[in-house]
Amino acid sequence: MTEILIRGATIVAMDAVHGAKPFAGDMLIEGANIKAIGPSLSSAPDAHVIEGRGRLVMPGLVNAHTHSSETFLRGRYERMPLEVWLLFAYPLLMNDPMSERLLYLRSLLLAMESLRTGVTTFCDDFFDPPKHDLDRLSTVFRAYDDAGIRANVSSAVMNIHTLDALPFARELMPDDLKALLDFGPPMTANAYIDYCKSAFSSLHGKSDRLNFMIAPSAPQRCTADLMAACMDLAIDRHVPFHTHILETKTQAVTGHMLYGKSLIVYMHDLGLLRRNTTIAHSVWVSDEDMRLMGEAGVSVAHNAVSNLKLGAGIAPVRRLLDAGVTIGLGTDGVSSNDTSRIFDVMRVAGLVHSAAGPDYGSWVSSEEVLAMATIGGARTAMLEHVTGSLEVGKAADLLILNLRNYPFIPLNEVARHLVYAENGSSIETVMVAGRIVMQSGRLTSVDEDAVLDEIGELVPAYLAEHAELERRNTVFEPVMGEIHRRATAMEIGLNRYHSS
Numbered sequence: 366m367t368e369i370l371i372r373g374a375t376i377v378a379m380d381a382v383h384g385a386k387p388f389a390g391d392m393l394i395e396g397a398n399i400k401a402i403g404p405s406l407s408s409a410p411d412a413h414v415i416e417g418r419g420r421l422v423m424p425g426l427v428n429a430h431t432h433s434s435e436t437f438l439r440g441r442y443e444r445m446p447l448e449v450w451l452l453f454a455y456p457l458l459m460n461d462p463m464s465e466r467l468l469y470l471r472s473l474l475l476a477m478e479s480l481r482t483g484v485t486t487f488c489d490d491f492f493d494p495p496k497h498d499l500d501r502l503s504t505v506f507r508a509y510d511d512a513g514i515r516a517n518v519s520s521a522v523m524n525i526h527t528l529d530a531l532p533f534a535r536e537l538m539p540d541d542l543k544a545l546l547d548f549g550p551p552m553t554a555n556a557y558i559d560y561c562k563s564a565f566s567s568l569h570g571k572s573d574r575l576n577f578m579i580a581p582s583a584p585q586r587c588t589a590d591l592m593a594a595c596m597d598l599a600i601d602r603h604v605p606f607h608t609h610i611l612e613t614k615t616q617a618v619t620g621h622m623l624y625g626k627s628l629i630v631y632m633h634d635l636g637l638l639r640r641n642t643t644i645a646h647s648v649w650v651s652d653e654d655m656r657l658m659g660e661a662g663v664s665v666a667h668n669a670v671s672n673l674k675l676g677a678g679i680a681p682v683r684r685l686l687d688a689g690v691t692i693g694l695g696t697d698g699v700s701s702n703d704t705s706r707i708f709d710v711m712r713v714a715g716l717v718h719s720a721a722g723p724d725y726g727s728w729v730s731s732e733e734v735l736a737m738a739t740i741g742g743a744r745t746a747m748l749e750h751v752t753g754s755l756e757v758g759k760a761a762d763l764l765i766l767n768l769r770n771y772p773f774i775p776l777n778e779v780a781r782h783l784v785y786a787e788n789g790s791s792i793e794t795v796m797v798a799g800r801i802v803m804q805s806g807r808l809t810s811v812d813e814d815a816v817l818d819e820i821g822e823l824v825p826a827y828l829a830e831h832a833e834l835e836r837r838n839t840v841f842e843p844v845m846g847e848i849h850r851r852a853t854a855m856e857i858g859l860n861r862y863h864s865s
Contacts, residue, residue, distance in 0.1 A: 369394040369761075369799065370408040374417025375768065377779060378402070378755040379424050379739045385732040385780040392422060394761040397573065397798040401757060415794070419769050421779065424754050425485025425515075425762040425797065426707040427742025430607075430645045430666035430695030433505065434492045436471045437824055438700035438831075447613045447675045447701075448531070448845045454700045456838040457527060457546060459494060460830055465504050467827055468493075470820050472505045475705060476512035477808060477816065482706040482789040485762040485797045486515040486753075488666070488695075488746050490580050490607060490645070493520065495548070497560045499567065506568050506575055513802040513810040515762060517746050519580030519607055520564065522595075523587055524551035530585045532615065532622045533851050537844045545840075554591040558598055565602055574798055578746075580607045584628050585619050589635055596637050605643045605664075605747050611654075612646035613677045615852035629654035638663050643745045645695060647685065648678040655681070659689030664745035667737065669714040671697030682718055683727050693742030694734075708789045711738050715784045731784040765794035 371392040377385055391406040392399060408414070435454055442450055463471070472489075479487055489509075493501055497520050509516045527546065528534040538546075561579060569577040579599040581587040587595075599606040610628050611617055620628035629650060632638050638661035647665040650658070658665075667680050682692060694710045696702045702709075711734050718729040743753025752762045768776060772786035795803035802810045 366396045368408050368412040369415065370406065370412045371415045371417045371422055374420045374422045376755065377421065377423040379736060380754045380756045385735050387779045394799050397760055399755060399757050399759055399761050402755065421766040421768050423764050424739040425764055426483045426738050427693060427746060427753060428479060428484045428487035428696055428705065428707050429693030429742040429745040430668060430697060431487050431489055431705060432492060432698030433472050433475045433489045435698030435700035436475045437827065439703050441700060446849045447677060448615055448849045449842060450675060450701065452838045452841055452845055453835045456834050457841060458837050460834050462493060463827060465501060467823060468501060468504050469508050470816065472508035473512055473811065473816060474820060476509050476514045477811060477813060479705045480512060480514055480795050480802050480808060482708060483764050483792050483795065484705065484707050485795065486746065486748065488517040488607060490519050490521050499563055502564060503568060509575055510572050511811060513797050513800055515574040515752060515797055517576050517578040517605060519578045521580040521582050522552060522557050523582040524591055525586050525588060531848055532618050533848050537847055542840060554594040557591060558594050561598055576604060578604045578607050583609045584632055585623060592635060592637055596639065599641045603747065606641045607643045609645045610647060611649040614649060615849055617649035618852040618855050627651060627654055629657060633657045646672065646680065648672055648680045650681065655685055655688040664691040664693060666693050666695040666745055667714060668695045668697040669717055670710050671701040675701055679717055682729055691741055691744045692737045693745035694737045706789055707738050708787055711784045731780040734784045735780050761796050761799040763796050764792055766791040767793050
């Protein structure tokens with residue numbers, strides 16, 4: 366197999382030895398993996414040589430939490446809290462599922478944008494109601510395989526009725542609207558686990574880059590037996606148990622009203638805080654919650670941009686780190702964020718936590734943010750042995766950036782440039798598993814123009830159908846708005862943070 370030699374580059378390895386500190390050297394890649402890192406490396410006569418002078422080589426970014434289901438809803442919503450926004454992005458009243466061709470294009474578009482902006486791995490919490498369909502899940506896997514990205518892909522599940530997963534919903538929802546919400550019999554734990562086992566058999570690991578992960582939506586949306594069965598399977602298959610917890614004040618109220626305790630304590634009491642547990646959001650956590658999370662070794666996907674757009678709040682990242690929780694960065698879906706750029710999330714995460722309090726010595730540093738975007742994200746995906754840092758034997762998932770570009774001129778501290786100045790515009794080359802998937806500003810794995818042309822032809826009709834769906838679901842907006850207002854106004858004695 367042909368070797369690739371990157372010669373004389375500035376390297377930010379994000380490994381245990383160097384962290385975010387740059388050093389000069391070469392990198393030799395053989396097949397999918399890094400073969401050597403060091404000065405003046407020799408290579409085979411037919412090696413492909415990339416001149417690294419004036420270039421920065423760093424690990425590919427990891428998007429620890431996203432939803433491909435939202436990819437066609439970019440730029441569609443604003444000024445909506447989560448409980449209202451869900452009505453339109455994930456409607457209670459649904460149309461028939463989109464065609465498999467649109468599903469493929471939607472997934473491919475997310476992968477294309479991610480690769481272009483430096484994301485080489487993402488965790489797609491794929492949601493495709495009204496049922497779990499292995500053929501449709503296979504379509505998503507095929508899109509990611511064609512794009513050349515590394516991905517953990519779920520088929521998110523919930524089996525508790527919406528009205529029973531939200532505080533005040535049963536009392537506030539008029540009977541005529543309740544009658545519209547007949548979703549049929551809920552999925553049983555056995556049925557979902559059988560489906561997941563089929564996904565593991567047919568899709569998981571068929572490409573070295575693509576895995577299936579377990580994704581019960583949230584503890585208030587899934588029965589305890591379903592959550593427990595999901596964790597058992599996640600442990601057995603060594604994959605993440607990927608879920609949403611305490612994103613909004615409404616969810617903080619939910620735990621106390623439904624279970625008499627926070628949702629984190631509820632998870633702990635069920636034995637569901639484990640190394641496999643990856644929690645998206647973790648905004649409204651108490652000191653006790655964070656202690657339990659740290660002791661269990663759980664991970665958090667910090668969605669700084671999405672949490673701000675939906676008015677959810679700011680996760681207490683400093684205190685989570687101090688408690689021993691692993692932090693990765695997620696964009697969330699592009700409907701609640703409007704891009705899949707982790708560079709954007711890095712900048713916001715680097716800035717927003719500086720507003721948390723006067724103790725500036727505890728503000729989150731650029732090195733910490735960069736670690737969240739790389740090796741931290743890999744740990745949340747349980748892929749730290751594969752990606753997230755540049756080390757011999759690990760996958761050659763990397764970015765090559767041009768340092769002769771505005772975000773780096775003049776060059777001072779590299780990590781600070783990457784977090785506060787770079788937006789992806791300096792990326793010249795993206796490599797996943799040793800394969801160059803973007804070079805000189807063009808994706809090599811797909812015909813971008815053809816894909817964008819087809820999306821332009823097919824998606825307008827889909828969005829017109831979705832607009833009608835939005836109109837049908839507006840009848841629920843007053844109730845969801847009132848749930849949000851009541852929950853926000855409640856004082857439930859949470860030991861809430863006021864610093865990160």
